[in-house]
Each structure stands twice: as C-alpha cells, then as structure tokens.
Amino acid sequence: MTPDAGVTGTIFDIKKFAVHDGPGIRTTVFLKGCPLRCTWCHNPESxxxxxxxxxxxxxxIGCGKCIEVCPQQGIAPAPEGTVINRGLCLRCGTCARTCYAEALVLHGREVTVAEVLAEVEKDRLFYENSGGGMTLSGGEPLAQPAFTLALLREGRRVGLHQVLDTSGDGDWETLAAAAALVDLVLFDVKCLDRERHAEATGRPNDRLLSNLERLGHGRTPVCIRVPVIPGFNDAVEELEAIGRLAEGLPAVESVELLRYHGLGEGKYASLGLECPTPGLKPPTDEAMAALKTAVSEAGVVCIVDA
Ligand code: SF4
Ligand code: SF4
Structure with missing residues (x-):
C-alpha cells in the first residue's frame, strides 16, 4: 500500500458504464464541491x-422511522409523508441510513483513494475491451487537489486510462499536475464574455481561460466541452469564437457540444433548493446542427453529444 492509497476525499457518486465521459466504457468518480454555481447545473447535489x-x-411509505431517529427532532409528519426542518438538520445522515424506502438520501461521503480504486478495478475487463478507464468529474476535481492527485497517481501506477473532466477554474499548479497524469482533459467552456460568465456561474472566466491557454500549449490532449444553454450561449457568433479559440490551441483535439437537457430540475426540489432555470427547454436538433457548423468552420473537429 502506498501513502497515496490512504488519502481521503469527498465524493457523491461512482457511476459505472459511463459512455459520455471520455472514450470507451468508463467508471466516473464524481467529487463533491464546486467553486461555480452555473444556473443550468444538472447536478446541484455536487x-x-x-x-x-x-x-x-x-x-x-410513512413508516415514521426517520422521525424517531433524528437527533435534532428535525423531521415532522406531513400529509405527503414527512417534512424536514432544514434549519435544524445537521446533515448527519442518520435518517437516510434508516429509510429503506430511499425517500431520504445523503449526498456526499468520505472515501479513501484505495476504496475508490477497488471499485474502479472491478470493471477493468470492460475498459480493456473498449479503450475506457476512469474519469474524475464533479463538482470540481481541482477543488480537492490532494485527493485528486493521489487518486490519479495511483490510477496511473496501476495502468488505468484516465480522464479529467474539469471546469478549469482551479489553481494552475493542480491542473498542470493532474494533466500530466491523465490521457485526456475534458475542459468546460461556457462563454467567452467575462461579465456574462460571472452572471451565469457566479465567477468570472479569467482564471479558467488563462488555464486553458496554458493547457492548450501542453502535451496532454484536450477536448473543449460547451454546455449549450438556450438564451445564454447558443448564438452562432459565440460558438464561432469558441471554435477560433480552440483552433489556436495545439493540444485541443476537438470541441464537444453538450445539449442542455433539463433533467436536473427535480433534484433542486429534493434538496430544498429553487431551480434557477425552471421550464428551460433543450435546444432543437436544428440549433445544435447550426452551432456544430459554426465551430467546424474554424477548422476544428466538432462533436454533438446526443
Ligand atoms: S422518509 Fe423514509 S423513514 Fe421517513 S417515514 Fe418516509 S419511508 Fe419512513
Ligand atoms: S440528516 Fe438531518 S434530518 Fe436526518 S437525522 Fe440527521 S439531523 Fe435529522
């Protein structure tokens, strides 16, 4: 056992048989916590x-077990089952462990690098047959630098194909170290305008664009991923500009357009949060095709994720 194997981090999911997070069949590890607050985020639990x-x-099913075990007396009966007083809740998870109906779920658990790798290793045969491997996503992996780098070093040591999926909004030192340990970086670009980016995500894009510029002149292949959000970044001119940016960065091999799907809307209510974009509709096939053309015209390979 290496010292890296015992390093701990917080994750909220490990997804098996992932086919949209890099090549082949993959296991995606979702790290908890992100510096951004994108209004369209489909993983608010991250x-x-x-x-x-x-x-x-x-x-x-109205069994009342959660009411009995809550140390805060933070759960009360209600016509629809129970109601949580989130002001009292300590997020201890006692109720979720008691609720076998899975009406209560605690998102976020501390794990060691060794525990994650043991889970990832179970599907090694699938990776070998498909060119897949492990992807680190989030949340934002760069926001847990010690855990992310330890996991990637261990993954590299055991010969896994590795992908980092990042917003790019992290320390350059962490990003550079992570990039050196992976086979591909999936780098999100939401929009190039500083103010509009800050308005929609809570942070300006200076640091991530500076990181992309440096990464784009490095050795690790990069795929720029653009979540296409109607009314925010779905103008042809926006994608033309992103295409030109990608074309000027030698390490960028492709641009992938990710269609907004709205599937995360119900998750906000489950967490006691308000969805910032209620009722927002996905872009049409025609709109996605036009944006693909806009990127391709800059001479960059462009993929549209269904
Ligand atoms: S939330 Fe779960 S434990 Fe609580 S009453 Fe409903 S089914 Fe029972
Ligand atoms: S997670 Fe919150 S509601 Fe559930 S048992 Fe703990 S304090 Fe009570």
Whole structure:
C-alpha cells in the first residue's frame, strides 16, 4: 500500500458504464464541491463541499422511522409523508441510513483513494475491451487537489486510462499536475464574455481561460466541452469564437457540444433548493446542427453529444 492509497476525499457518486465521459466504457468518480454555481447545473447535489440531504417524497411509505431517529427532532409528519426542518438538520445522515424506502438520501461521503480504486478495478475487463478507464468529474476535481492527485497517481501506477473532466477554474499548479497524469482533459467552456460568465456561474472566466491557454500549449490532449444553454450561449457568433479559440490551441483535439437537457430540475426540489432555470427547454436538433457548423468552420473537429 502506498501513502497515496490512504488519502481521503469527498465524493457523491461512482457511476459505472459511463459512455459520455471520455472514450470507451468508463467508471466516473464524481467529487463533491464546486467553486461555480452555473444556473443550468444538472447536478446541484455536487455543488456544496459538505454532505446534502435529499428527500424524495414520492418514495415515502410513512413508516415514521426517520422521525424517531433524528437527533435534532428535525423531521415532522406531513400529509405527503414527512417534512424536514432544514434549519435544524445537521446533515448527519442518520435518517437516510434508516429509510429503506430511499425517500431520504445523503449526498456526499468520505472515501479513501484505495476504496475508490477497488471499485474502479472491478470493471477493468470492460475498459480493456473498449479503450475506457476512469474519469474524475464533479463538482470540481481541482477543488480537492490532494485527493485528486493521489487518486490519479495511483490510477496511473496501476495502468488505468484516465480522464479529467474539469471546469478549469482551479489553481494552475493542480491542473498542470493532474494533466500530466491523465490521457485526456475534458475542459468546460461556457462563454467567452467575462461579465456574462460571472452572471451565469457566479465567477468570472479569467482564471479558467488563462488555464486553458496554458493547457492548450501542453502535451496532454484536450477536448473543449460547451454546455449549450438556450438564451445564454447558443448564438452562432459565440460558438464561432469558441471554435477560433480552440483552433489556436495545439493540444485541443476537438470541441464537444453538450445539449442542455433539463433533467436536473427535480433534484433542486429534493434538496430544498429553487431551480434557477425552471421550464428551460433543450435546444432543437436544428440549433445544435447550426452551432456544430459554426465551430467546424474554424477548422476544428466538432462533436454533438446526443
Ligand atoms: S423513514 Fe423514509 S419511508 Fe419512513 S417515514 Fe421517513 S422518509 Fe418516509
Ligand atoms: S440528516 Fe440527521 S439531523 Fe438531518 S434530518 Fe436526518 S437525522 Fe435529522
């Protein structure tokens, strides 16, 4: 056992048989916590660094076990099952462990590098047959530098194909060290305008664009991923500009357009949060085709993720 194997981090999911997070069949490890607050985020359970309690009222069978075990007396009966007083909740997870109906779920758990790798290793045969491997996603992997780098070093030591999926908004030193340990970086670019980026994500894009510029002249292949959000960044001119940016960076091999799908909307309610983009519709096939053309015209390979 190496010292890296015992390093701990907080994750909220390990997804098996992932086919949209890099080549082949992959296992994606989702790290918890992100510096951004994108209004269209479909994983709101990824944003906070600490655990979050989700409630799925439709699963509740009204057994009342959670009310009995809550050390805060923070759960009360309600016509739809139970209601949580989130002001009292310590996010200890006692109720979620008691609820076998899965009406209560605690997102976020501390794990060691060794525990994650043991899970990832179970599907090694699939990786070898498909060219897949392990992807680190989030949340933002760069926001847990010690864990991310230890996991990638261990993954490299055991010969896994590795992908880093990042918003790019992290320390350059961490990004450079992570990039040296992976086979591909999936780098999100939301929009190039500083103010609009800050308005939609809570942070300006200076650091991530500076990181992209440096990464784009490095040795690790990069795929720029653009979440296409209607009314925010779905103008042809926006994608033309991103295409030109990509074309000027030798390490960028492709641009992938990710269609907004709105599937995360229900998750906000489960966490006691308001969805910032209620009712926002996905872009049409025609709109996605036009944006693909806009990027391709800059001479860059452009992929549209269904
Ligand atoms: S333990 Fe689960 S199923 Fe039982 S009342 Fe609580 S939330 Fe509902
Ligand atoms: S997470 Fe803990 S404090 Fe919060 S409602 Fe459940 S049992 Fe109570």
């Amino acid at each position: 944003q906070a660094f600490g655990p979050q309690l989700a409630q799925f009222t439709r699963n509740c």
